[in-house]
Amino acid sequence: MSAEKQLSALVLIADGSEEIETVTPLDVLVRAGFAAVTSVGVGLKNPLYAQCSRGIKIIPDIPSPHEIPDRLVDAADILILPGGAPGAKTFCQSEEVLRLIREFRNEGKWVAAICAGTTALVESVKSPRADGEAAKKCKVTSHPSVKQEIVDAGWTYADDSERVVVDGKIITSRGPGTALLFSLTIVEQLAGKAKKDEVHGPMICAGTL
Amino acid sequence: MSAEKQLSALVLIADGSEEIETVTPLDVLVRAGFAAVTSVGVGLKNPLYAQCSRGIKIIPDIPSPHEIPDRLVDAADILILPGGAPGAKTFCQSEEVLRLIREFRNEGKWVAAICAGTTALVESVKSPRADGEAAKKCKVTSHPSVKQEIVDAGWTYADDSERVVVDGKIITSRGPGTALLFSLTIVEQLAGKAKKDEVHGPMICAGTL
Ligand SMILES: [Cu+]
Numbered sequence: 001m002s003a004e005k006q007l008s009a010l011v012l013i014a015d016g017s018e019e020i021e022t023v024t025p026l027d028v029l030v031r032a033g034f035a036a037v038t039s040v041g042v043g044l045k046n047p048l049y050a051q052c053s054r055g056i057k058i059i060p061d062i063p064s065p066h067e068i069p070d071r072l073v074d075a076a077d078i079l080i081l082p083g084g085a086p087g088a089k090t091f092c093q094s095e096e097v098l099r100l101i102r103e104f105r106n107e108g109k110w111v112a113a114i115c116a117g118t119t120a121l122v123e124s125v126k127s128p129r130a131d132g133e134a135a136k137k138c139k140v141t142s143h144p145s146v147k148q149e150i151v152d153a154g155w156t157y158a159d160d161s162e163r164v165v166v167d168g169k170i171i172t173s174r175g176p177g178t179a180l181l182f183s184l185t186i187v188e189q190l191a192g193k194a195k196k197d198e199v200h201g202p203m204i205c206a207g208t209l
Numbered sequence: 210m211s212a213e214k215q216l217s218a219l220v221l222i223a224d225g226s227e228e229i230e231t232v233t234p235l236d237v238l239v240r241a242g243f244a245a246v247t248s249v250g251v252g253l254k255n256p257l258y259a260q261c262s263r264g265i266k267i268i269p270d271i272p273s274p275h276e277i278p279d280r281l282v283d284a285a286d287i288l289i290l291p292g293g294a295p296g297a298k299t300f301c302q303s304e305e306v307l308r309l310i311r312e313f314r315n316e317g318k319w320v321a322a323i324c325a326g327t328t329a330l331v332e333s334v335k336s337p338r339a340d341g342e343a344a345k346k347c348k349v350t351s352h353p354s355v356k357q358e359i360v361d362a363g364w365t366y367a368d369d370s371e372r373v374v375v376d377g378k379i380i381t382s383r384g385p386g387t388a389l390l391f392s393l394t395i396v397e398q399l400a401g402k403a404k405k406d407e408v409h410g411p412m413i414c415a416g417t418l
Contacts, residue, residue: 018236019232019235019236020229020232020233020236020389023228023229023232023265024229026228026263026264026265027227027228027229027262027263027265027385030263030264031263037263037264039265049268053236054235054236054239054240054246055235055239055246056232056235056236056248056267057267057268058265058266058267058268059258059266059267059268143411143413144413145411163413163415174413175411175412175413176236176389176412176413177389177409177412177413177414177415178413178415180229180385180386180389181415200386202352202354202384203384203385203386204352204353204372204383204384204385204386204387205386206372206386206387206390206415206417206418207417208415208416208417209415
């Protein structure tokens with residue numbers, strides 16, 4: 001067998017992003033051996049750090065989407081959108097974020113959103129600029145607090161008992177309490193079940209996430 | 210009924226602290242309405258931030274234990290020690306951290322440690338300065354990777370199936386996959402089951418953590 005593909009991810013982070021939902025995928029994807037896991041600030045009031053939803057200050061690797069080197073975007077296999085209502089609202093209002101989501105989808109790459117993060121995915125389809133794959137509504141989940149707006153926008157909403165949903169190359173999930181399942185599902189989908197199991201063990205995860 | 214007690218917590222963070230284990234209690238305790246949840250850097254190479262175990266940079270509220278105002282220490286009900294092997298090693302080597310652990314225990318306050326964080330609790334008892342409550346070994350758990358050294362130091366080690374252990378005012382847990390259970394157990398012990406249930410719901414936690 002040849003060398004494994006070097007996987008790479010971009011994780012967006014705004015003021016008001018939910019810290020568990022932001023940190024968990026970053027942590028788990030590094031554990032899974034992703035070659036690059038890059039956090040990117042969006043609309044930060046202080047360009048040095050994101051002030052997350054419960055006050056934790058996280059310094060992103062790159063302060064804004066405008067400053068992501070093209071090679072990082074090109075190399076990235078997945079774009080990850082954490083929740084936290086204020087952070088997700090910032091994503092929805094960022095043309096650069098909506099453009100990134102459409103670009104990833106149209107290039108056949110993965111997009112993953114958790115909690116209120118799903119609303120940015122929904123927003124990205126509303127624009128008249130959305131075409132091809134990037135215009136498709138699929139089956140998703142989200143935090144219950146934003147379910148209605150997602151349903152109203154015409155998306156298929158998974159049963160509330162589904163804690164993570166994979167539809168094509170869209171992975172969505174529900175809240176901080178599903179962040180580990182969300183992150184391990186990303187690992188399983190992109191790197192395979194063996195890699196997921198390898199990461200799962202030392203983290204001492206519960207049997208059912 | 211009179212006003213609820215205003216709860217307050219200190220969470221230590223070093224370079225190499227595990228990010229999920231650090232962020233989860235901070236997040237959950239704020240959700241539970243703790244009046245102050247303060248992160249305190251320990252031995253940081255760059256005084257601005259802790260570079261966590263998987264590369265995430267977190268800015269602590271206070272850069273070092275020497276700079277914690279006395280009133281914050283006095284007000285704090287619980288001291289929390291996240292894991293991550295390199296971070297926990299820094300805690301073990303910090304006289305200030307070991308002194309804080311002993312002080313909290315001797316004042317009848319709570320100490321909580323997760324993963325390799327339990328080793329700092331163990332270390333705090335080794336010193337000849339440990340007396341009274343602070344000299345007592347109790348029943349704990351930890352990440353499996355540091356179990357043997359804890360057992361060798363003469364502590365009672367819980368069955369591996371116990372994902373969180375409460376013994377007196379010591380709460381211990383096992384790894385990133387138990388961080389949510391650990392944090393919710395802190396809420397339950399200090400603020401009661403009703404508060405825990407109130408926080409649990411909107412986070413969309415699994416039925417069994
Ligand atoms: Cu959220």
